[in-house]
Amino acid sequence: MAGEVQSWVLMATARAPTNIALIKYWGKRDEALILPTNDSISVTLDPDHLSATTTVAVSPSFKQDRMWLNGKEISLSGGRYQNCLREIRKRAGDVEDEKKGVRIKKEDWEKLHLHIASYNNFPTAAGLASSAAGFACLVFTLAKLMNVKEENGDLSAIARQGSGSACRSMYGGFVKWTMGNDADGSDSIAVQLASNTHWDDLVIIVAVVSSKQKETSSTTGMRGSVETSPLLQYRAKTVVPSRVLQMEEAIKSCDFASLVGLTCADSNQFHAVCLDTSPPIFYMNDTSRRIISLVERWNRSEVSPQVAYTFDAGPNAVLIAPNRKVAGLLLQRLLFQFPPLPDNELASYILGDKSILREAGLQSMKDVEDLPPPAEIKDKAPFQKFPGDVSYFICTRLGSGPRLLTEENQALISSETGHPK
Ligand code: DP6
Numbered sequence: 001m002a003g004e005v006q007s008w009v010l011m012a013t014a015r016a017p018t019n020i021a022l023i024k025y026w027g028k029r030d031e032a033l034i035l036p037t038n039d040s041i042s043v044t045l046d047p048d049h050l051s052a053t054t055t056v057a058v059s060p061s062f063k064q065d066r067m068w069l070n071g072k073e074i075s076l077s078g079g080r081y082q083n084c085l086r087e088i089r090k091r092a093g094d095v096e097d098e099k100k101g102v103r104i105k106k107e108d109w110e111k112l113h114l115h116i117a118s119y120n121n122f123p124t125a126a127g128l129a130s131s132a133a134g135f136a137c138l139v140f141t142l143a144k145l146m147n148v149k150e151e152n153g154d155l156s157a158i159a160r161q162g163s164g165s166a167c168r169s170m171y172g173g174f175v176k177w178t179m180g181n182d183a184d185g186s187d188s189i190a191v192q193l194a195s196n197t198h199w200d201d202l203v204i205i206v207a208v209v210s211s212k213q214k215e216t217s218s219t220t221g222m223r224g225s226v227e228t229s230p231l232l233q234y235r236a237k238t239v240v241p242s243r244v245l246q247m248e249e250a251i252k253s254c255d256f257a258s259l260v261g262l263t264c265a266d267s268n269q270f271h272a273v274c275l276d277t278s279p280p281i282f283y284m285n286d287t288s289r290r291i292i293s294l295v296e297r298w299n300r301s302e303v304s305p306q307v308a309y310t311f312d313a314g315p316n317a318v319l320i321a322p323n324r325k326v327a328g329l330l331l332q333r334l335l336f337q338f339p340p341l342p343d344n345e346l347a348s349y350i351l352g353d354k355s356i357l358r359e360a361g362l363q364s365m366k367d368v369e370d371l372p373p374p375a376e377i378k379d380k381a382p383f384q385k386f387p388g389d390v391s392y393f394i395c396t397r398l399g400s401g402p403r404l405l406t407e408e409n410q411a412l413i414s415s416e417t418g419h420p421k
Contacts, residue, residue, distance in 0.1 A: 008102050009418045010095070011057040012145035013411045016137035016402035017047040018128060019168045020204075020310060020318045022263045023247055024270040025177065027226045027236060032079070033185040034164045037226065038240040040177045041247050042168040043320075044196065045204060046399035049352040052133035053405070054118040054141045055412040058104070062113035068412075068420045069134075070119050083161040084139055085114075091154075093147035109146055116141075117412035117420045122394070128206065128316065135162030136169030140402040153189035160188060165218075172196045172400035174251045176244070196398040199254045202320055203327035203356065206394040207334065209287045209315040216281050218313045224277045231276040235269055256322045260305040263320065264295075267310040283313050287338075287389045291317040294333055301376035306330070327395070328359030335362065336371045337383075338390040352394040 019042040027037035065085065067076050076082070092109040096102070104112070118137060120130050139159040143150065153170075160167035160177075168175040171192040180188030216224075225232045243262055250258035274281040284292075288311055299305040307330050308320040319334075321327035331350070340349040346365055350357055362368055377383050405411075414421050 009059040013055040013405045014141040015053045018050045018133040037236040044172045046396045049396040052137040054137040057115045057413045067116040087158045088142040091148045131163040132165040132169045135166035156190035201323040205319045207317040208391045228278040229276040260308040263308040285315040288315045331360040341388045352396045356395040
């Protein structure tokens with residue numbers, strides 16, 4: 001370690017994306033190691049719009065491991081944090097920073113304490129998968145700071161122990177989490193199926209649905225399903241294995257119609273498992289179901305399906321369009337049925353890649369008010385509108401995996417104080 005005056009702070013900062021499952025993970029065969037009952041497949045979302053940024057700092061002056069999430073100190077005593085920290089420390093390597101005159105030997109990491117600061121660039125309260133991006137980012141940043149070499153997806157196996165879905169955020173594009181067979185979980189890892197450039201026309205629109213209801217956490221929900229749902233067993237053993245193969249094929253050949261069929265069916269089956277749980281769990285609400293109907297009606301009125309929908313453990317819809325043109329048509333339909341409240345600005349109602357608004361021919365609130373009913377419901381008036389039932393939309397696309405941020409001003413911790421800026 002450095003000489004007697006040990007006042008140095010060494011840091012690493014990184015950003016990791018969130019992901020949304022097309023074939024869902026729901027059920028653990030081992031709660032402690034977070035080993036799933038089936039494979040799952042996800043798409044990684046663009047970190048510009050949905051990601052976590054984390055800085056990890058180490059200094060001999062730190063008295064204990066501490067963490068701040070979105071500016072507020074949180075406890076690191078939970079098993080999931082402890083497992084990630086322990087597994088990374090085990091694999092830590094020698095680190096040298098010549099400029100700072102710091103040398104940390106492998107074995108020193110066990111004694112040194114860390115300060116960790118993390119923030120999400122999207123509202124945590126929106127119920128989007130913040131734990132996936134958060135744990136992926138934590139593990140990736142720790143590994144960079146501690147000079148841990150990634151081998152055979154083992155970093156994804158560590159992120160998995162923070163939150164199952166986090167293992168899939170270790171890669172960009174299309175990612176598969178293979179459930180594995182080993183009791184120690186070493187083969188329960190994420191693998192990239194294709195990068196985000198493989199099928200880069202896809203547009204993703206997230207509808208953040210207003211909800212006052214306190215939801216059952218994924219962890220609690222899936223425990224209930226494993227214990228009580230016969231449908232979960234059937235799904236894991238019989239349905240998912242063949243669905244995963246078909247989804248891999250659809251991704252490989254960029255077969256959008258298959259992707260839609262498989263994604264919608266799997267989301268619906270996941271929510272059917274929730275309903276099959278005792279007591280039943282309801283994640284979707286009336287708005288979620290209205291969005292499903294809107295998409296189903298549209299898909300059925302066309303020769304081939306236009307859009308896929310999928311819902312996680314909450315009411316928010318994630319919609320996938322094959323290209324910007326169809327995404328524009330989707331946005332017209334969504335805004336027709338779910339316009340913003342009268343005092344809302346369009347610019348704060350559509351977040352992320354706002355250029356889709358242009359594609360939809362929507363520049364102002366007046367354009368939204370003037371939207372004609374979509375062709376497929378024209379003759380079926382009266383149709384109802386639901387202003388305010390969607391809080392906002394985020395337009396995004398597929399994105400790449402975690403990456404290091406090297407600019408000093410991107411760090412969340414001050415290198416002088418060792419505390420959040
Ligand atoms: C519905 O990964 O949040 O989003 O492993 O208990 O932390 P834990 O659960 P989590 O569950 C995600 C469930 C899901 C489906 C999915 O992402 O595959």
